[in-house]
Amino acid sequence: MLTHLLRSYLGRHRRQLAAVIVLQFVATLAMLFLPTLNADIIDRGVARGDTHRILTTGGWMLAVSVVQVVCTIASLYFGSRAAMGTGRDIRHDLLHRVDSFSAREVGTFGAASLITRTTNDVQQVQMLGVMAATILVAAPIMCIGGVVMGVYVGAGLAWVLVIAVPVLAGTMALIIARMIPGFRAMQVRIDTVNRIMREQITGIRVVRAFVRERYERSRFAAANDDLTAASLRVGRMVALMFPAVMLISNLTIAAIVWFGGHRIDQGNLEIGVLTAMISYVMQILMAVMMASFLAMMAPRASVCAERICQVLDTETSVGAPEQPRSFVSDPGTVELRAAEFRYPGADRPVLCDVTFDTRPGTTTAIVGSTGAGKTTLLSLIPRLIDTTSGSVLVGGTDVRDLDPDDLRGVIGLVPQKPYLFSGTIATNMRFGRSDATDDDIWAALTIAQAADFVRAMPDGLNTAVSQGGTTVSGGQRQRLAIARALIRRPKVYLFDDSFSALDLGTDARLRAALRPATRDACVIIVAQRISTIVDADQIVVLDQGRVVDVGTHEELLDTCPTYTEIARSQLSAEVPS
The missing domain is CATH 3.40.50.300 (P-loop containing nucleotide triphosphate hydrolases)
Known part of the structure; x- marks a missing residue:
């Protein structure tokens, strides 16, 4: 799922990805070339007292370092743009898909889960995209290149790398496999926490009216503790990853120093070559550490991508x-x-x-x-x-x-629970018809028996309305929703x-005004x-x-x-x- 999602959306930013690949390739090759130059300075410059060679090779090292820095910065820039664009595109498609859902699909996923998938889940995939855009190019080249260059400059010590690298890869794979179920459980518990919090914020008046604050706090605490426990289980696996990598890498360096020291003592190895070997091991270690960051994020992003794809792959029943x-x-x-x-x-x-x-x-x-x-x-x-x-x-x-x-x-629909959007009275009215003039709005408000209280508001049509219309009463919200339907001039x-929220007098006046407005x-x-x-x-x-x-x-x-x-x-x- 994750690979499919990233391929589908990152593929829309091919030029930026191509730039990332080329720049990272050049930067990594430059990094691989530096230990060899350093070895040359030690073995052919310092050891022989050749100042000209030291200065010349040092100049090349400086130039290579500048190329590496410039290419790395540029690749991070293009990689970030591609990843941010990917997150934007996924959120756009998710919202477009959810907008097409019927009440059946929305009920199946749940509003809290859909919000989590559109925000938190997309963010996890987007963060992985930022890392993957650079690390997936640099880490393999650095790791494989480090092994190849290590074998090239110090063939007698190559067996250490041949043993260490597969052990390191196997250890990482085992830890990552244990992390995936944990991240899946985490995302489900995040859904639960969001759902309970959303219920409590929306129903705060009911909670207070029935003095249920203590019960709601305990309900949230239980869900919060479940999320914490799931996060700790995953955290323990993450905490194990770095010590394991460091242990294997340090043992590898110790083995190279030990056996390399004996070969130097026997005259079969130069000090510069040993230094280069250690540098290449450090580069391999760096590549593995970079991959570790990616590996930590990949299981969670994989679960998030699976949840995102569930929404994107769900066809509406009212297509x-x-x-x-x-x-x-x-x-x-x-x-x-x-x-x-x-x-x-x-x-x-x-x-x-x-x-x-x-x-x-x-x-x-x-x-x-x-x-x-x-x-x-x-x-x-x-x-x-x-x-x-x-x-x-x-x-x-x-x-x-x-x-x-x-x-x-x-069709002009006034639902059982009328909903107003954050904005102003005017923007809510124009939700019914975007080209409605102020005169059209006042005419609809008059029929809906809402003109008087709107005129009494501080800013009239420009009075701010909070999300859901909580800044007006239930009866006022109903009348504004009726005016919003009237302004559309529908056939049905x-x-x-x-x-239901209107008093009998207002109800009678509203119905009398509706008859001529809805005559046809x-x-x-x-x-x-x-x-x-x-x-x-x-x-x-x-x-x-x-x-x-x-x-x-x-x-x-x-x-x-x-x-x-x-x-x-x-x-x-x-x-x-």
Whole structure:
């Protein structure tokens, strides 16, 4: 997964990667050449008292060092640009993929996990990319080149390197293999910590209202301790890596000094060659240390890449058709034909055999007890989720055959829990229509009975709104969400219990203002208050996901016991026993 991800995204920065490879290759060759020059100074310059050779060779060493430094700095620059660009591209594709998900896919991953994958997981892969862009070129050349040059300058001691390098590589491989499961457990626990923290921050008022701070602290502490324990298990493996590398490397140097000293004493080896051999061992050690940094990051980045690819490889269940069709009739026409929706693995469907239709200029109300499937039914129309059986038609065309942008472009949705984005009142209103003028916004706010409180705000339309709309009340948030839908001037209005936070007076004024504004559109309302839907053209009564009756208020009072029971509980003074 990690290799595939890096190949796919780093491949978009080929020129920068090519520059990194060339520059690192030159810098590493320069580094490999330096010990040989140093040996030449010792054995042919110092030993023979040849000052000219010392100065000449020293000048070459200085020039080679300058080339090495310049190439290393330049390669790090281009490598960092390639890695940062890779992180940017991955985050862009992740967000684009998540934006296409239906509620089913979002629920499968969970919001906290998706946030972690888009931030922490991408950061781990990006950091590995920064390291890999340079180390993957320099470390192999340095290690192999060090072995080759060591054998070249001191063939009699080459057997030490032949033994030490495989032992070092095997030790590293064993430690890394033990680290991968630990990093996978770490990322899962980071998801859990993020989820609990997100719940506690979002629900802080509920936590305080029920005096559950101590319980929530203990719940977070348990998740935090699990993450700490998982991190310590991985940390112990990381801590073992460096001592193991240093032990093997120091034993290798000691062996070279020991056996090399005997060969010098016997006259079979020069001091400069021994010095070069030690330098090449140090270079091999440096290459292994560089690889160790990479190896420490690779297991965690591998797990993160696997989690990223899970999101990128997940196809949305509400994808656009290959050959979209257009509306065959007025887009304000909505029809459900034996529509069914079942969650994956559920014993029974949430909706079953739902059939009714609406026309432009009419109002359809959907009522039913809690859990009857009202919100799920409404979500089928803009194709936030897809039917598992039957069909939903808008404008005479199955919504699965329409381009999602075309479909949602004719729908104005006010969800059960209205959400406002951080920004201002004006930017939130223009979320409904980006080219809306201030006059358009004020007209929509007036219909939604929101103009008065917006005018009373310090900066009017430019008043700041916090994320989620927490700086306004629940009723104000609902009215702003209604205005946002109105400003779009859609063909179909979907109100999902969008008047629940309004007092009866505001509710009545808002509905009266809505009638002329939505005269030519199809209006579908999920409502809890019977008093607010008595004038609907048709009322659909749901019970346990099934349509038990469809009719007007008066008709249902005579023919539908379920509706009569709901109405009697709310309008006992008006409904005869």
